[in-house]
Amino acid sequence: MPYEQPNVQSAVVIAMHLVDIADAIDLSNAEALWAQQQRPASMRSKLASTPPKAMAFGVPPVVLRLDSLELSLLDGDFRADATVRLYDFGAVAFSVQIPVTSCSWASFSQLVNAVDGLLGPGADSPIWTQLQDQVRSALLPALTRPSPASLHEDYLLGIVHAFDEAISVSTMHERIDLVPLLSGERRPLSEQARRDLLQQRFSYYADDLVVLTWDRAFIYEPRGDSDVIDILEVANAQLLEMRFYDELLDAELPRMYDMVEAAYHAGNPLGARHFADLARKLYTLVAEVTEITEKVDNALQVTEDVYLARVYAAALDLFRVRHVSDAVDRKLAIIRDTYAALYEEASGKRAELLELAIIALIVVEIVIAIIRHA
Numbered sequence: 001m002p003y004e005q006p007n008v009q010s011a012v013v014i015a016m017h018l019v020d021i022a023d024a025i026d027l028s029n030a031e032a033l034w035a036q037q038q039r040p041a042s043m044r045s046k047l048a049s050t051p052p053k054a055m056a057f058g059v060p061p062v063v064l065r066l067d068s069l070e071l072s073l074l075d076g077d078f079r080a081d082a083t084v085r086l087y088d089f090g091a092v093a094f095s096v097q098i099p100v101t102s103c104s105w106a107s108f109s110q111l112v113n114a115v116d117g118l119l120g121p122g123a124d125s126p127i128w129t130q131l132q133d134q135v136r137s138a139l140l141p142a143l144t145r146p147s148p149a150s151l152h153e154d155y156l157l158g159i160v161h162a163f164d165e166a167i168s169v170s171t172m173h174e175r176i177d178l179v180p181l182l183s184g185e186r187r188p189l190s191e192q193a194r195r196d197l198l199q200q201r202f203s204y205y206a207d208d209l210v211v212l213t214w215d216r217a218f219i220y221e222p223r224g225d226s227d228v229i230d231i232l233e234v235a236n237a238q239l240l241e242m243r244f245y246d247e248l249l250d251a252e253l254p255r256m257y258d259m260v261e262a263a264y265h266a267g268n269p270l271g272a273r274h275f276a277d278l279a280r281k282l283y284t285l286v287a288e289v290t291e292i293t294e295k296v297d298n299a300l301q302v303t304e305d306v307y308l309a310r311v312y313a314a315a316l317d318l319f320r321v322r323h324v325s326d327a328v329d330r331k332l333a334i335i336r337d338t339y340a341a342l343y344e345e346a347s348g349k350r351a352e353l354l355e356l357a358i359i360a361l362i363v364v365e366i367v368i369a370i371i372r373h374a
Contacts, residue, residue: 005104005105005106005175005176005177006105006163006164006165006167006175006176007102007103007104007105007163007164008100008102008103008104008105008107008108008160008162008163008164009101009102009161009162009163009164010100010101010160010161010162011099011100011101011108011158011159011160011161011162012097012098012099012100012159012161013097013098013100013111013112013115013156013157013158013159014095014096014097014098014156014157014159014229015095015096015098015115015116015119015120015154015155015156016093016094016095016153016154016155016156016157016232016233016236017093017094017095017096017119017128017131017152017153017154018091018092018093018094018152018153018154018155018233018236018237018240019091019092019094019128019132019151019152019240020090020091020092020147020151020240020241020244021090021091021092021132021135021136021143021146021147022090022143022144022145022146022147023090023144023145023147023292024088024089024090024143024144024145024292025086025087025088025089025090025092025139025142025143025144026088026142026143026144027059027061027062027086027088027142029141029142030062030064030086030139030142031062033138033139033141033142034064034138034139037138056300056301057234057299057300057301058295058298058299058300058301059087059088059295059299061085061086061087061088061093062085062086063083063084063085063086064083064084064085064086064135065081065082065083066082066083066084066094066131066134066135067082068080068081068082069081069082069096069127071096071098071115071118073098073111073114073115073118074107074110074111074114078098079098079099080096080097080098081096081097081099082094082095082096082097082131083095083097084131084135085233086139087237087299088295089241089292089295089296089299090143090144090147090241090292091237091240091241092132092135093233093236093237094128094131094132095233096119096127098111098115105176105177108158108160108181109158109180109181112156112158112181112216113180113181113184115156116156116184116216119154119156120154120156120215121152121154121215128152151240151243151244151247152240153236153237153239153240153243154215155215155216155217155232155233155236156215156216156217157216157217157218157219157229157232158181158216158217158218158219159218159219159220159221159226159229160218160219160220160221161221161222161224162222166207167207167220168206168207169203169206169207169208169209169220170206172209172220173198178198178211178218179194179197179198181216181218182197182198182211182213182216182217182218183197183213184216197213198211200212200213200314200318202307202310202311202314204307207220207222208220208221208222208223210226210228210311212232212311212314212315212318213318214318214319217232227308228308228311231300231308231311231312231315232315234299234300234312235312235315235316235319235321236319237296237299238296238297238299238316238319238321239319239320239321239324241292241293241296242293242296242321242324242325242328243324245289245292245293245328246324246327246328246331248289249289249328249331249332249335250331252285252335253331253334253335256282256335256338282335282338285335286332286335286336289328289332290332293325293328297325300312
């Protein structure tokens with residue numbers, strides 16, 4: 001059945017690119033460094049339409065405005081605004097926003113797919129590298145233990161603020177085919193695939209709509225800015241950080257096993273210090289990872305806004321943030337158990353050393369007594 005699709009009057013396409021550039025970012029220092037370079041003013045993030053007591057950032061991130069970009073898309077040139085949001089736990093979220101006016105729905109869907117081809121996860125776009133190098137060089141003194149930023153998350157949003165006619169959410173599925181925009185596929189999808197793709201739908205008012213997928217979202221918000229954009233960015237930042245520490249622990253566990261094996265085979269009667277040093281290293285690793293993951297978990301605090309809480313929870317489930325977080329917790333538990341075993345081993349070694357010292361003292365006393373009575 002052909003769709004009688006309205007035209008898009010006002011919209012924006014947003015491409016997000018999130019990377020972990022450091023273990024932590026000193027946000028106050030970053031703001032000062034940015035101001036020293038006479039860059040556009042920075043600001044602390046806050047949700048646009050949600051009361052602070054209903055939902056708020058744990059530590060408000062800093063938003064920095066970057067230079068505008070000129071993008072070639074669909075045989076045309078588009079001017080795009082660029083920003084970066086800095087999170088205190090070391091993640092940065094770049095955002096390229098392309099305003100759109102007066103086009104057909106089909107053209108808007110094609111533009112979203114063109115942006116994905118230019119800036120999406122498989123594009124390996126030099127634009128992200130350029131922006132990342134710009135921010136890293138400007139803010140290097142504010143970065144704690146900078147990282148190579150090999151991990152990244154990308155997300156794409158098609159946001160419509162107005163059509164050329166009034167459309168209610170109840171009839172939108174009859175007027176607009178969201179599947180090409182959300183899937184990026186040119187070939188028709190099966191009915192099952194279409195249902196799965198459109199499953200995560202949310203509305204609060206009769207004229208707004210949010211549809212989430214793994215790597216894209218469609219938002220219809222006639223009142224302007226939507227807090228859903230910020231929520232999706234935070235959820236992606238949480239996924240990025242959890243993936244980072246999951247891979248970090250994946251690399252640490254084999255090294256830990258090797259160090260423990262070497263300690264047990266050392267055969268050193270004075271090995272208590274070696275076990276204790278190894279236990280302290282593992283404890284330090286657990287403490288650092290636990291501190292950061294708690295910051296990540298508390299990046300956004302939801303209390304009273306039930307609608308945004310539902311969208312946020314759905315995004316976390318869809319992105320499998322909790323699954324990766326559980327994997328991190330399991331690996332931390334293994335390291336904690338190993339730390340406890342090493343601590344007990346170190347205590348045992350100390351007890352053995354103490355027993356040897358006592359035996360040695362007894363032997364010395366016996367020898368001295370024999371010499372005196374000889």
